[in-house]
Amino acid sequence: xxxxxxxxxxxxxxxxxxxxxxxxxxxxxxxxxxxxxxxxxxxxxxxxxxxxxxxxxxxxxxxxxxxxxxxxxxxxxxxxx
Numbered sequence: 818x819x820x821x822x823x824x825x826x827x828x829x830x831x832x833x834x835x836x837x838x839x840x841x842x843x844x845x846x847x848x849x850x851x852x853x854x855x856x857x858x859x860x861x862x863x864x865x866x867x868x869x870x871x872x873x874x875x876x877x878x879x880x881x882x883x884x885x886x887x888x889x890x891x892x893x894x895x896x897x898x
Contacts, residue, residue, distance in 0.1 A: 846896060853892055857885045 820828065820838065828838055836844075864881045867873030 849892070849896060853889060857889065860885060 825838075832841075860881055864873060864878045868875055868878050
Protein backbone atom coordinates (compact mmCIF):
# COMPACT_ATOMS: atom_id res chain seq x y z
CA UNK A 818 0.00 0.00 0.00
CA UNK A 819 1.47 3.31 -1.08
CA UNK A 820 1.91 6.17 1.35
CA UNK A 821 -0.37 9.17 1.08
CA UNK A 822 1.07 12.62 0.47
CA UNK A 823 0.63 13.53 4.14
CA UNK A 824 2.41 10.36 5.28
CA UNK A 825 5.26 10.90 2.84
CA UNK A 826 5.59 14.51 3.98
CA UNK A 827 5.72 13.36 7.60
CA UNK A 828 8.31 10.71 6.72
CA UNK A 829 10.50 13.27 4.97
CA UNK A 830 10.20 15.68 7.90
CA UNK A 831 11.06 12.99 10.44
CA UNK A 832 13.93 11.40 8.56
CA UNK A 833 15.44 14.53 7.13
CA UNK A 834 14.36 13.62 3.60
CA UNK A 835 17.50 11.60 2.90
CA UNK A 836 16.06 8.15 2.27
CA UNK A 837 12.66 7.14 0.92
CA UNK A 838 10.80 4.41 2.82
CA UNK A 839 11.24 1.88 0.01
CA UNK A 840 15.03 2.23 0.12
CA UNK A 841 15.07 1.87 3.90
CA UNK A 842 12.95 -1.27 3.58
CA UNK A 843 15.40 -2.69 1.05
CA UNK A 844 18.34 -1.83 3.34
CA UNK A 845 16.78 -3.50 6.38
CA UNK A 846 15.82 -6.63 4.43
CA UNK A 847 19.30 -6.82 2.93
CA UNK A 848 20.88 -6.61 6.38
CA UNK A 849 18.50 -9.26 7.68
CA UNK A 850 19.29 -11.75 4.94
CA UNK A 851 23.03 -11.03 5.26
CA UNK A 852 22.98 -11.78 8.99
CA UNK A 853 20.92 -14.93 8.41
CA UNK A 854 23.32 -16.27 5.79
CA UNK A 855 26.34 -15.46 7.99
CA UNK A 856 24.67 -17.26 10.90
CA UNK A 857 23.88 -20.23 8.67
CA UNK A 858 27.47 -20.44 7.46
CA UNK A 859 28.78 -20.21 11.02
CA UNK A 860 26.48 -23.01 12.24
CA UNK A 861 27.34 -25.27 9.30
CA UNK A 862 31.09 -24.75 9.68
CA UNK A 863 30.90 -25.36 13.43
CA UNK A 864 28.78 -28.49 12.95
CA UNK A 865 31.11 -29.80 10.25
CA UNK A 866 34.12 -29.30 12.49
CA UNK A 867 32.32 -31.21 15.22
CA UNK A 868 31.58 -34.06 12.82
CA UNK A 869 35.17 -34.16 11.58
CA UNK A 870 36.44 -34.26 15.20
CA UNK A 871 33.92 -37.00 15.91
CA UNK A 872 32.47 -34.98 18.81
CA UNK A 873 29.16 -34.46 17.00
CA UNK A 874 27.30 -37.34 15.35
CA UNK A 875 26.35 -37.04 11.67
CA UNK A 876 22.66 -37.14 12.65
CA UNK A 877 23.07 -33.81 14.50
CA UNK A 878 24.63 -32.25 11.40
CA UNK A 879 21.65 -33.32 9.32
CA UNK A 880 19.27 -31.95 11.97
CA UNK A 881 21.12 -28.64 11.91
CA UNK A 882 20.86 -28.46 8.12
CA UNK A 883 17.12 -29.16 8.19
CA UNK A 884 16.55 -26.54 10.90
CA UNK A 885 18.58 -23.94 9.05
CA UNK A 886 16.75 -24.57 5.78
CA UNK A 887 13.41 -24.26 7.55
CA UNK A 888 14.53 -21.05 9.27
CA UNK A 889 15.65 -19.54 5.96
CA UNK A 890 12.49 -20.58 4.12
CA UNK A 891 10.20 -19.21 6.83
CA UNK A 892 12.14 -15.96 7.03
CA UNK A 893 12.11 -15.54 3.28
CA UNK A 894 8.39 -16.26 3.17
CA UNK A 895 7.38 -13.90 5.98
CA UNK A 896 9.69 -10.98 5.27
CA UNK A 897 10.19 -11.09 1.52
CA UNK A 898 6.74 -12.18 0.40
